[in-house]
Amino acid sequence: MTEPRWLDEDEQRAWRAFLAASRLLFDRLERELQHDAGMPHAYYEILVRLSEAPDRRLRMSELADKSLSSRSRVSHAARRLEEAGWLRREECETDRRGAWAVLTDAGYAVLQAAAPGHVEGVRTHLFDQLSAEQVAQLRQISEAVVAHLEPLD
Amino acid sequence: MTEPRWLDEDEQRAWRAFLAASRLLFDRLERELQHDAGMPHAYYEILVRLSEAPDRRLRMSELADKSLSSRSRVSHAARRLEEAGWLRREECETDRRGAWAVLTDAGYAVLQAAAPGHVEGVRTHLFDQLSAEQVAQLRQISEAVVAHLEPLD
DNA sequence: GGAACAAAGTTGAGTGCTCAACTGTTCCCT
DNA sequence: AGGGAACAGTTGAGCACTCAACTTTGTTCC
Numbered sequence: 001m002t003e004p005r006w007l008d009e010d011e012q013r014a015w016r017a018f019l020a021a022s023r024l025l026f027d028r029l030e031r032e033l034q035h036d037a038g039m040p041h042a043y044y045e046i047l048v049r050l051s052e053a054p055d056r057r058l059r060m061s062e063l064a065d066k067s068l069s070s071r072s073r074v075s076h077a078a079r080r081l082e083e084a085g086w087l088r089r090e091e092c093e094t095d096r097r098g099a100w101a102v103l104t105d106a107g108y109a110v111l112q113a114a115a116p117g118h119v120e121g122v123r124t125h126l127f128d129q130l131s132a133e134q135v136a137q138l139r140q141i142s143e144a145v146v147a148h149l150e151p152l153d
Numbered sequence: 154m155t156e157p158r159w160l161d162e163d164e165q166r167a168w169r170a171f172l173a174a175s176r177l178l179f180d181r182l183e184r185e186l187q188h189d190a191g192m193p194h195a196y197y198e199i200l201v202r203l204s205e206a207p208d209r210r211l212r213m214s215e216l217a218d219k220s221l222s223s224r225s226r227v228s229h230a231a232r233r234l235e236e237a238g239w240l241r242r243e244e245c246e247t248d249r250r251g252a253w254a255v256l257t258d259a260g261y262a263v264l265q266a267a268a269p270g271h272v273e274g275v276r277t278h279l280f281d282q283l284s285a286e287q288v289a290q291l292r293q294i295s296e297a298v299v300a301h302l303e304p305l306d
Numbered sequence: 307g308g309a310a311c312a313a314a315g316t317t318g319a320g321t322g323c324t325c326a327a328c329t330g331t332t333c334c335c336t
Numbered sequence: 337a338g339g340g341a342a343c344a345g346t347t348g349a350g351c352a353c354t355c356a357a358c359t360t361t362g363t364t365c366c
Contacts, residue, residue, distance in 0.1 A: 007276070021296075096314095096361055119160060123160070126298060148281075214343090222323095225325080249344095250331045
């Protein structure tokens with residue numbers, strides 16, 4: 001291994017602040033969503049992606065890609081969501097290996113009910129604390145990180 | 154409930170980018186740490202906090218606060234870390250309810266071994282992608298969020 | 307056409323987290 | 337002093353995630 005490149009003072013502080021902000025924010029939103037809508041954020045995101053797809057359906061792999069989850073994770077989640085009646089799986093005609101994940105009406109209704117509260121949380125805990133300039137900065141910073149991590153892996 | 158305050162176009166994009174960046178970054182670091190050092194990031198953070206404390210020891214509650222974890226989480230983690238021989242619990246003389254978490258020499262050694270690789274990951278996946286200005290921006294944004302969420306909760 | 311390889315998705319074991327309930331101790335207040 | 341509230345920490349059940357192994361189907365290439 002080569003000589004380790006340590007973090008300087010500023011980076012150290014930035015990293016710790018970012019770590020703290022992320023943990024606090026996501027833990028908070030997770031808890032609110034769990035409390036108000038009875039589902040973890042990962043499930044919420046799956047429902048959102050499905051609701052935005054044509055015919056409210058996506059192949060399992062697309063769903064995994066769009067929600068930045070592993071196939072395994074989505075597969076486990078789909079089982080749970082199916083039990084709850086919010087999602088239905090259908091076999092794919094054109095590729096017999098494949099499966100469609102379809103958002104049910106009940107799933108759509110649950111999402112509609114959960115969304116305002118969740119959005120309110122995001123507003124309150126994030127955007128209300130930032131200036132318009134900072135929102136733009138956060139976006140650019142995030143996009144740089146995504147651009148680096150997305151293609152790889 | 155009052156009228157929901159939705160996110161505008163810019164906020165929507167910023168939020169999704171931030172979500173994606175955070176998930177990708179933390180998942181990646183988590184996986185690297187698990188692979189290279191055989192521990193999740195939460196455990197790494199516990200070891201870090203202990204290593205920085207006087208005599209490498211902290212009361213369980215302080216440890217929970219500093220690592221932004223619930224007492225329960227730290228308690229479960231401590232059991233695991235104790236099994237691994239990286240941490241030892243001692244009873245507190247001045248408060249018989251309390252317990253000290255003490256970093257063992259083995260724990261310190263493991264942390265020393267894990268740190269360079271982890272820091273390298275943070276560099277590569279985060280700071281190498283950002284300008285010095287963006288690092289400063291990220292810090293300010295994060296501190297604003299922490300300031301809002303820290304006291305409450 | 308058939309063999310090797312890749313892709314889609316599922317499954318089970320293991321692990322860490324949350325939540326609520328619990329024990330034991332200390333603090334506070336009159 | 338004594339009773340009640342608050343605090344420190346642990347525990348167990350339930351759930352979500354990871355990793356690796358697996359089945360089934362599609363693709364490629366000779």
